[in-house]
Amino acid sequence: MKITLQTKSGQFEYDCAPGETILSAGLRHGITLPYECATGTCGTCRCRVMQGDALMGWQEAPGAARLKREKGDCLMCQTVVSSDALIRVASQNVLGAFPRGHVPAHCNGAIANCRKLTHDVMQFDVMIDQPMSFDAGQFVTLAVAGVTGPRAYSMVNFQQATDRLTFVVKRSAGGAFSDWLFDTDVAGATLKVFGPLGAATFYPDEAKNIICIGGGSGIAGMMSIIERACQENYFNDHKGHVFFGVRTLKDCFYMAELSEYVTCAGPNLSVTVALSDEDTGLATHPDFDNLKLDTGFVHEAASRAMTGKFDNMVGYVAGPPPMVDAALRVLIAEGKLPPADIRYDKFS
Amino acid sequence: MSWRRICAADSVALNSLKKFEVDGIPVVVANYGDGFRVFPPICPHMEEPLEESGLIEGKVLTCTKHLWQWNLATCQMEGTETEKLMHFYDVKQEGDDLLAFIKSEHIYEFDEEDEMDDDDFFNS
Ligand SMILES: Cc1cc2nc3c(=O)[nH]c(=O)nc-3n(C[C@H](O)[C@H](O)[C@H](O)COP(=O)(O)OP(=O)(O)OC[C@H]3O[C@@H](n4cnc5c(N)ncnc54)[C@H](O)[C@@H]3O)c2cc1C
Ligand code: FES
Numbered sequence: 001m002k003i004t005l006q007t008k009s010g011q012f013e014y015d016c017a018p019g020e021t022i023l024s025a026g027l028r029h030g031i032t033l034p035y036e037c038a039t040g041t042c043g044t045c046r047c048r049v050m051q052g053d054a055l056m057g058w059q060e061a062p063g064a065a066r067l068k069r070e071k072g073d074c075l076m077c078q079t080v081v082s083s084d085a086l087i088r089v090a091s092q093n094v095l096g097a098f099p100r101g102h103v104p105a106h107c108n109g110a111i112a113n114c115r116k117l118t119h120d121v122m123q124f125d126v127m128i129d130q131p132m133s134f135d136a137g138q139f140v141t142l143a144v145a146g147v148t149g150p151r152a153y154s155m156v157n158f159q160q161a162t163d164r165l166t167f168v169v170k171r172s173a174g175g176a177f178s179d180w181l182f183d184t185d186v187a188g189a190t191l192k193v194f195g196p197l198g199a200a201t202f203y204p205d206e207a208k209n210i211i212c213i214g215g216g217s218g219i220a221g222m223m224s225i226i227e228r229a230c231q232e233n234y235f236n237d238h239k240g241h242v243f244f245g246v247r248t249l250k251d252c253f254y255m256a257e258l259s260e261y262v263t264c265a266g267p268n269l270s271v272t273v274a275l276s277d278e279d280t281g282l283a284t285h286p287d288f289d290n291l292k293l294d295t296g297f298v299h300e301a302a303s304r305a306m307t308g309k310f311d312n313m314v315g316y317v318a319g320p321p322p323m324v325d326a327a328l329r330v331l332i333a334e335g336k337l338p339p340a341d342i343r344y345d346k347f348s
Numbered sequence: 349m350s351w352r353r354i355c356a357a358d359s360v361a362l363n364s365l366k367k368f369e370v371d372g373i374p375v376v377v378a379n380y381g382d383g384f385r386v387f388p389p390i391c392p393h394m395e396e397p398l399e400e401s402g403l404i405e406g407k408v409l410t411c412t413k414h415l416w417q418w419n420l421a422t423c424q425m426e427g428t429e430t431e432k433l434m435h436f437y438d439v440k441q442e443g444d445d446l447l448a449f450i451k452s453e454h455i456y457e458f459d460e461e462d463e464m465d466d467d468d469f470f471n472s
């Protein structure tokens with residue numbers, strides 16, 4: 001099927017495979033369609049279908065709440081077409097080619113190396129049948145038979161042209177993908193992968209100091225960023241400040257990995273773990289004395305530690321939406337960071 | 349006369365936003381230090397309620413939903429993300445009162461004569 005796309009920055013045409021969303025089809029042709037979550041929650045990918053037969057799969061998607069359905073508005077990440085279609089996107093920033101980064105693609109994957117990190121956090125690899133290159137901080141969508149709709153997960157590892165993507169997932173009570181992952185034997189299970197996606201990316205050539213504020217599994221993409229930075233000795237001449245929020249000491253994960261990063265990077269990298277529900281009275285992690293401990297919400301810990309240190313900084317934020325909003329406020333009001341230097345993913 | 353009293357000027361703290369309803373018309377008042385701005389209560393991007401999503405820092409209003417920004421001193425767009433102007437009602441202070449000139453409620457294009465329906469829109 002052919003999609004004709006009208007935007008404020010010009011008209012584009014691209015092919016859409018049967019069953020493929022108009023968002024995925026556009027992105028894999030290198031068209032910079034607007035999106036954030038790629039999974040129906042944020043509403044950023046809205047478009048208007050002017051002609052053609054289009055069906056929005058997930059009618060109750062939270063991102064669809066403010067759509068004008070009677071006018072043909074729908075979410076591109078949830079919509080498939082059954083004929084050629086003419087659609088409009090009211091953005092001035094749609095380009096026909098990615099200015100930077102990797103054009104996403106579909107591939108197949110199989111789960112391997114599942115490892116439970118805490119009672120409700122699981123790490124696993126997805127071995128993919130076509131090598132993928134991605135930027136540190138990006139995510140893919142994973143779709144598995146029996147769970148309706150794809151889910152977005154950020155890569156923890158950082159490698160080029162790799163056949164292995166590593167993820168860390170925090171169990172969400174009653175969540176369909178969570179239940180499947182935690183309650184069944186998923187080793188070897190096959191899934192459909194689409195990516196890489198997302199703009200919360202780290203590019204060493206920007207030559208900025210970095211601050212990462214992550215809540216729970218929001219640390220995922222930041223692990224990839226720190227991994228890349230360490231691989232390239234970035235902390236030799238740039239500072240890195242990582243703030244990782246969890247509830248209690250027993251909810252901590254990646255402590256050994258983070259400690260190892262601090263050892264490799266030297267004094268320019270600091271990692272603070274903020275415990276929201278436990279006051280240990282300790283200044284450092286009981287098992288890793290190069291990881292600082294703080295009590296309270298992670299954005300508060302960042303605010304306390306960062307006063308006067310926001311020089312030449314790019315900020316990364318990921319985690320549950322209220323945590324992300326609070327951290328964005330710290331970066332804007334206290335850090336005075338401009339939007340171009342703030343990159344975030346809301347795990348809604 | 350469409351000058352309407354919105355509130356007492358001292359009821360909106362420095363660098364904060366507060367929502368009011370004047371003759372059935374919802375508005376948000378922003379105190380940015382050098383003065384006040386009065387505008388419709390929703391973000392021109394995706395209708396986020398600005399009294400919750402808005403943040404004022406250094407005379408710049410940011411909608412923290414997607415980081416669109418407007419300079420409250422100049423009323424112009426700021427930052428790299430912003431694609432639409434904010435609608436500002438004229439405002440003046442009389443004694444302790446803050447007044448805004450509101451002929452009728454301003455509705456952004458996405459709500460009424462929709463820009464997406466305008467055939468010239470995408471060519472302009
Ligand atoms: C950019 C991004 C990156 C993320 N990275 C991570 C990460 O690294 N680690 C992590 O743990 N979490 C991450 N998340 C959150 C993750 O995508 C899931 O929302 C979370 O794991 C809960 O999934 P669930 O299936 O258990 O819960 P559920 O409540 O069953 O589903 C949650 C999400 O699945 C989608 N969904 C639900 N029902 C449908 C349906 N009928 N049709 C279509 N879609 C549906 C929606 O997006 C919904 O928000 C990320 C989210 C985003 C947006
Ligand atoms: S990108 Fe489609 S709703 Fe978020």
Ligand code: FES
Nearest residue numbers: 391393394411414
């Ligand atoms: S809704 Fe305000 S910036 Fe998007």
